[in-house]
Amino acid sequence: MTDEPEYDYVIVGGGTAGCVLAARLTEDPDCRVCVIEGGPSDVGDERILRLRNWINLLGSEFDYGYTTVEQPRGNSHILHSRARVLGGCSSHNTVISFLPLPEDLDDWVDRGCTGWGPDVLLPYRHRLQNRIVPVADKDRNPIARDFVTAAASALGVPVIEDFNARPFAEGAGFFSLAYEPESNRRSSASVAYLHPVLDRPNLTLRLETWAYGLLPDGDGRLTRVQVRQSDGTTATVRAARDMLLCAGAIDTPRLLLLSGVGPAQQLRDLGIEVRADVPGVGENLLDHPESVIVWETHGPLPPNSAMDSDAGLFLRRAPRGPRPDLMFHFYQVPFTVNTERLGHPAIEHGVCMTPNVPRARSVGRMWLADADPTRQPCLDFRYFTDPEGYDEKTIVDGLGIAREVAAAAPLRDWLKREVAPGPDIRTDAELSAYGRKAAHTVYHPAGTCRMGADDDPLAVLDPQLRVRGVSGVRVVDASLFPTMPTINPMLTVLLAAERAVDLIKGTRQPGEAR
Numbered sequence: 001m002t003d004e005p006e007y008d009y010v011i012v013g014g015g016t017a018g019c020v021l022a023a024r025l026t027e028d029p030d031c032r033v034c035v036i037e038g039g040p041s042d043v044g045d046e047r048i049l050r051l052r053n054w055i056n057l058l059g060s061e062f063d064y065g066y067t068t069v070e071q072p073r074g075n076s077h078i079l080h081s082r083a084r085v086l087g088g089c090s091s092h093n094t095v096i097s098f099l100p101l102p103e104d105l106d107d108w109v110d111r112g113c114t115g116w117g118p119d120v121l122l123p124y125r126h127r128l129q130n131r132i133v134p135v136a137d138k139d140r141n142p143i144a145r146d147f148v149t150a151a152a153s154a155l156g157v158p159v160i161e162d163f164n165a166r167p168f169a170e171g172a173g174f175f176s177l178a179y180e181p182e183s184n185r186r187s188s189a190s191v192a193y194l195h196p197v198l199d200r201p202n203l204t205l206r207l208e209t210w211a212y213g214l215l216p217d218g219d220g221r222l223t224r225v226q227v228r229q230s231d232g233t234t235a236t237v238r239a240a241r242d243m244l245l246c247a248g249a250i251d252t253p254r255l256l257l258l259s260g261v262g263p264a265q266q267l268r269d270l271g272i273e274v275r276a277d278v279p280g281v282g283e284n285l286l287d288h289p290e291s292v293i294v295w296e297t298h299g300p301l302p303p304n305s306a307m308d309s310d311a312g313l314f315l316r317r318a319p320r321g322p323r324p325d326l327m328f329h330f331y332q333v334p335f336t337v338n339t340e341r342l343g344h345p346a347i348e349h350g351v352c353m354t355p356n357v358p359r360a361r362s363v364g365r366m367w368l369a370d371a372d373p374t375r376q377p378c379l380d381f382r383y384f385t386d387p388e389g390y391d392e393k394t395i396v397d398g399l400g401i402a403r404e405v406a407a408a409a410p411l412r413d414w415l416k417r418e419v420a421p422g423p424d425i426r427t428d429a430e431l432s433a434y435g436r437k438a439a440h441t442v443y444h445p446a447g448t449c450r451m452g453a454d455d456d457p458l459a460v461l462d463p464q465l466r467v468r469g470v471s472g473v474r475v476v477d478a479s480l481f482p483t484m485p486t487i488n489p490m491l492t493v494l495l496a497a498e499r500a501v502d503l504i505k506g507t508r509q510p511g512e513a514r
């Protein structure tokens with residue numbers, strides 16, 4: 001046991017949140033931190049660093065590529081990409097950067113997450129190290145500009161210059177991205193937080209190293225982690241203070257379940273020794289479901305872009321609530337992986353719109369298929385199963401609204417024909433059937449170790465991010481979300497990680513209740 005390497009903190013997962021923790025905690029030269037990361041480094045790897053290459057990373061060696069159980073009301077063929085590289089999903093995503101809406105965080109407080117309201121979390125935006133800028137003028141493709149103009153005029157909404165300005169308004173516009181326009185380099189969590197500090201002697205990175213179980217120390221704290229190293233050998237690594245789980249919304253609950261922390265009966269059925277009966281581990285699997293509508297264009301499009309999905313739209317449908325309830329990405333490439341499978345034509349030149357459900361009501365769950373740590377867990381997003389049919393209706397509305405935008409000048413002049421679903425698909429029932437079968441994910445799984453009040457039986461974490469029922473373990477990644485924010489969640493993860501640093505260090509923030 002004495003040859004076990006020991007650090008003050010062990011971070012499992014050098015992803016979006018993990019990079020923030022590693023950089024911040026090693027600011028104190030006396031604090032020794034080890035990051036266990038399943039993937040390789042991104043340093044100097046243009047495949048990762050060049051933002052516009054993101055689409056080629058889907059399904060690549062840098063993608064764990066999770067699948068789902070059958071989705072009777074949705075699409076059973078979605079590949080749930082999760083990054084296997086330093087920086088995690090911030091190293092292969094589209095780095096669209098939205099602050100969470102204050103009302104999204106009010107929802108968290110309502111769920112018993114004291115200290116996570118907008119007054120506490122949003123000020124952390126000033127600490128973010130990522131370079132976040134609006135899509136640069138040179139990257140604004142003419143067809144994306146015309147999408148923005150058409151959406152604004154067809155729907156009577158404003159053109160938005162900065163979606164992060166307050167108050168958050170509905171409207172169409174170019175996104176803000178975490179990138180360097182000059183080089184098209186992403187400003188991922190790894191680039192922004194880790195690259196500048198890689199030479200710190202108190203920071204150890206163990207790359208291509210996979211964590212597959214947590215073990216107790218002599219005091220019963222779950223502060224030892226079993227890992228499989230790149231050469232196939234196994235080892236254990238110990239945290240003198242806390243074990244910080246940052247493996248993401250699929251792999252963090254997976255690791256807890258493999259370690260005997262989860263719903264007791266489920267674990268017993270798999271022959272896993274129960275260390276703590278925590279019924280919420282793996283429950284509350286959230287996502288942003290989307291669908292797609294595709295047009296062929298009259299010819300090839302001008303080539304410039306930041307990452308081929310640079311603009312979008314947020315809309316409030318009636319009854320008009322305080323937050324948008326429909327969101328679109330506009331792609332200046334045809335994203336036809338799901339439509340071709342359904343028999344719609346492949347096209348050389350085209351665009352698409354992908355309406356999504358910002359606060360989907362269908363909630364899923366994940367669980368282990370068996371006790372084998374190498375076996376992928378089972379994911380059931382339960383897409384489009386909410387009893388009110390709200391998610392389904394949002395997609396139907398979205399497809400109809402997309403057609404209104406496409407019919408408006410100046411966008412309409414670019415478009416030759418709608419290829420999916422095609423003009424014959426018109427009724428709500430037809431649009432629903434198509435929209436659900438062609439559905440995709442916006443790649444935002446979250447919520448599987450949700451934070452919540454003491455009396456919430458499915459809350460896995462307390463508001464200090466400590467795992468209930470065990471000691472020595474905190475979770476800091478998208479699995480902590482009690483509810484899904486309206487917007488793409490990367491900045492929410494980064495803000496939560498910055499906040500977690502203060503919780504771990506015991507620092508109180510302005511605005512935080514005593």
Ligand SMILES: Cc1cc2nc3c(=O)[nH]c(=O)nc-3n(C[C@H](O)[C@H](O)[C@H](O)COP(=O)(O)OP(=O)(O)OC[C@H]3O[C@@H](n4cnc5c(N)ncnc54)[C@H](O)[C@@H]3O)c2cc1C
Nearest residue numbers: 013015016017038088089093096211251477478488489490
């Ligand atoms: C294709 C794609 C596009 C996206 N686009 C956007 C966008 O434009 N804007 C936005 O806001 N959000 C976007 N997202 C979502 C956003 O990137 C994620 O929600 C966020 O990055 C998740 O951060 P995380 O820290 O929870 O997990 P991750 O960033 O996934 O980090 C988890 C890390 O843990 C490592 N790991 C996992 N298990 C283990 C283990 N057992 N042992 C060791 N290491 C392990 C992984 O290799 C990974 O590095 C996108 C996601 C994807 C996949």
